[in-house]
Amino acid sequence: AGGFVIAIDGPSGTGKSTVARRVAGRLGAGYLDTGAMYRIVTLAVLRSGVDPADDAAVAALLPTVDLVTPTDPDAQRHRLGDVDVSDEIRGQHVTLAVTPVSANPAVRAFLKQRQQDIAHSGRMVVEGRDIGTVIAPDATLKIYLTADAQERARRRHGQNRSVAAHAGQDLAAVALDLQRRDSHDQARTHAPLQAAEDAVLVDSSTLEAHETVSHILRLASERG
Numbered sequence: 001a002g003g004f005v006i007a008i009d010g011p012s013g014t015g016k017s018t019v020a021r022r023v024a025g026r027l028g029a030g031y032l033d034t035g036a037m038y039r040i041v042t043l044a045v046l047r048s049g050v051d052p053a054d055d056a057a058v059a060a061l062l063p064t065v066d067l068v069t070p071t072d073p074d075a076q077r078h079r080l081g082d083v084d085v086s087d088e089i090r091g092q093h094v095t096l097a098v099t100p101v102s103a104n105p106a107v108r109a110f111l112k113q114r115q116q117d118i119a120h121s122g123r124m125v126v127e128g129r130d131i132g133t134v135i136a137p138d139a140t141l142k143i144y145l146t147a148d149a150q151e152r153a154r155r156r157h158g159q160n161r162s163v164a165a166h167a168g169q170d171l172a173a174v175a176l177d178l179q180r181r182d183s184h185d186q187a188r189t190h191a192p193l194q195a196a197e198d199a200v201l202v203d204s205s206t207l208e209a210h211e212t213v214s215h216i217l218r219l220a221s222e223r224g
């Protein structure tokens with residue numbers, strides 16, 4: 001109690017990150033990208049040569065994973081040890097392997113502790129899949145951001161064009177990858193993707209990012 005957390009959850013490609021970062025900037029709050037944390041752990045798993053689907057081997061690796069996650073919405077550089085991995089974690093090999101790694105209960109417990117510590121460290125906008133349900137069930141405001149599947153694929157495809165690792169991937173392939181990740185995220189046993197009962201559903205299909213941001217800021221100001 002007494003904290004200030006805005007939880008923003010939803011499937012891939014809704015523009016969550018852009019919106020969450022801007023909401024944090026406008027409120028002078030911190031911003032935590034929990035998806036990036038799952039991606040950094042996944043990169044560590046891939047580098048170690050461990051099978052991402054081997055839950056026990058991945059769990060054994062966790063104590064050696066030294067991840068640094070920024071909370072400044074204007075300076076989002078992610079590190080694994082001393083190395084800046086901000087670009088590499090958006091690559092296709094990580095995007096594929098993050099699904100089994102994020103379904104691993106040991107990985108979720110490892111990151112939950114860190115995410116809750118950061119969420120309670122000040123005014124924070126926290127973005128992910130299970131923030132309103134598991135990480136910050138007492139959040140000041142919970143948003144579940146959606147958009148129709150075609151629009152999400154179109155947005156992600158547009159973003160990917162600036163990422164070398166995705167160059168040449170066509171719209172249909174992007175749509176298929178979003179569908180694969182979301183259905184796994186929704187079906188998993190531990191902390192599946194779902195809207196919290198008290199979340200406000202925001203459909204951004206026909207909204208520009210700045211309109212979604214304004215809408216969330218309005219809701220936030222009503223909650224103090």
Ligand code: C5P
Binds near residue numbers: 130
């Ligand atoms: O948000 P982003 O697409 O970077 O997240 C990558 C993956 O990390 C998601 O597809 C999901 O499997 C996982 N994730 C999760 N819980 C979160 C955030 C991300 O399981 N809170």
